[in-house]
Amino acid sequence: MSSESKHTPLHSIHVEAGARMVDFGGWDMPLAYGSQLEEHHAVRQDAGMFDVSHMLNIDIAGPDAMAYLRHLLANDVARIDVPGKALYSCMLNPQGGVIDDLIVYFFASDSWRAVVNAGTADKDLAWMRRVAGEGGFNVTLTPRRDLAMIAVQGPNARARVWAARSDWEAASAGLAPFNGVFVADSTLVARTGYTGEDGFEIVLPADQAAALWADLAAQGVRPAGLGARDTLRLEAGMNLYGQDMDEQTKPAESGLSWTVWLKDADRRFIGRDAIEQFKTDKVLVGLKLNERGIVRAHMKTRTAQGEGEVTSGTMAPTLGFSIGLARVPAGAQPGDAIEVEIRGKWLSGTVVKPPFVRNGKAVG
Numbered sequence: 001m002s003s004e005s006k007h008t009p010l011h012s013i014h015v016e017a018g019a020r021m022v023d024f025g026g027w028d029m030p031l032a033y034g035s036q037l038e039e040h041h042a043v044r045q046d047a048g049m050f051d052v053s054h055m056l057n058i059d060i061a062g063p064d065a066m067a068y069l070r071h072l073l074a075n076d077v078a079r080i081d082v083p084g085k086a087l088y089s090c091m092l093n094p095q096g097g098v099i100d101d102l103i104v105y106f107f108a109s110d111s112w113r114a115v116v117n118a119g120t121a122d123k124d125l126a127w128m129r130r131v132a133g134e135g136g137f138n139v140t141l142t143p144r145r146d147l148a149m150i151a152v153q154g155p156n157a158r159a160r161v162w163a164a165r166s167d168w169e170a171a172s173a174g175l176a177p178f179n180g181v182f183v184a185d186s187t188l189v190a191r192t193g194y195t196g197e198d199g200f201e202i203v204l205p206a207d208q209a210a211a212l213w214a215d216l217a218a219q220g221v222r223p224a225g226l227g228a229r230d231t232l233r234l235e236a237g238m239n240l241y242g243q244d245m246d247e248q249t250k251p252a253e254s255g256l257s258w259t260v261w262l263k264d265a266d267r268r269f270i271g272r273d274a275i276e277q278f279k280t281d282k283v284l285v286g287l288k289l290n291e292r293g294i295v296r297a298h299m300k301t302r303t304a305q306g307e308g309e310v311t312s313g314t315m316a317p318t319l320g321f322s323i324g325l326a327r328v329p330a331g332a333q334p335g336d337a338i339e340v341e342i343r344g345k346w347l348s349g350t351v352v353k354p355p356f357v358r359n360g361k362a363v364g
Contacts, residue, residue: 063110094274101239102115148209294342
């Protein structure tokens with residue numbers, strides 16, 4: 001770990017709890033507080049919480065905010081017009097590669113918020129400012145490092161949040177998935193997550209994060225680290241930036257074509273020309289291993305269409321067998337055979353359509 005690793009507002013709490021700390025995108029973050037497996041099951045069966053304050057909230061304001069975001073992002077923010085509604089999108093380079101995947105919130109035509117990944121935050125902000133300047137858009141971009149983020153996930157997550165903060169329930173009880181509401185001036189409660197479970201992601205002033213964390217723990221919400229977060233997101237079939245996609249891969253190669261909105265021919269977002277000219281010869285698929293072994297990133301795969309590579313893999317605690325995401329030649333379909341090379345041996349698997357787990361239960 002670098003001596004210059006950044007700390008979230010909850011860092012001292014993680015250390016005091018005995019968490020195993022690791023470097024993640026330049027941040028000193030908890031990998032696990034004890035048993036990663038128990039943390040995973042707590043989220044699937046009850047409620048767990050993650051410190052995600054390393055991610056960056058960027059406020060986007062100004063009369064040109066919507067026009068700017070329609071140019072910047074592959075998904076079309078014009079599709080959301082209800083205050084608090086969120087949209088998932090990729091931000092592409094001119095070659096159609098994924099600079100980052102992010103969530104953007106609509107508050108008003110001149111007020112938006114993007115939530116970007118920790119490891120790409122500085123690069124993202126520089127790119128966003130460059131696009132604004134070169135395009136002559138009248139917008140201001142404000143990185144909000146004064147805020148913290150806590151994700152509370154699991155079938156009992158929302159009830160536990162309301163037990164800790166009863167005054168939030170009236171405003172947030174009616175939230176539909178992928179919507180958020182301000183329960184205080186600078187506190188946003190959003191029904192989003194990265195685990196395949198219901199719950200909230202809470203954005204609040206950094207100096208209030210420790211008290212909320214302690215109050216959630218008192219209600220039985222279990223702290224969970226990056227280890228459980230990774231197995232949970234992979235069971236949910238969710239991509240991880242830097243593993244399942246990056247600036248060298250286009251959305252169609254990463255199972256993210258659904259986030260690219262092409263219906264408005266007049267909207268020439270960055271990367272559109274490359275996407276429209278590019279014929280996909282590789283796709284991202286899910287796989288389950290049919291033999292004993294554990295699928296890991298960078299392992300070789302082969303299908304009837306040719307060779308590929310695992311991008312993410314793990315032993316799925318909810319399922320009891322190994323799963324992964326793999327980039328393989330186009331044409332592979334759910335149900336097809338796939339082999340994975342593990343320690344010099346080719347083991348059999350099956351191509352499946354993610355997710356593997358949703359709301360605590362196996363899919364398919």
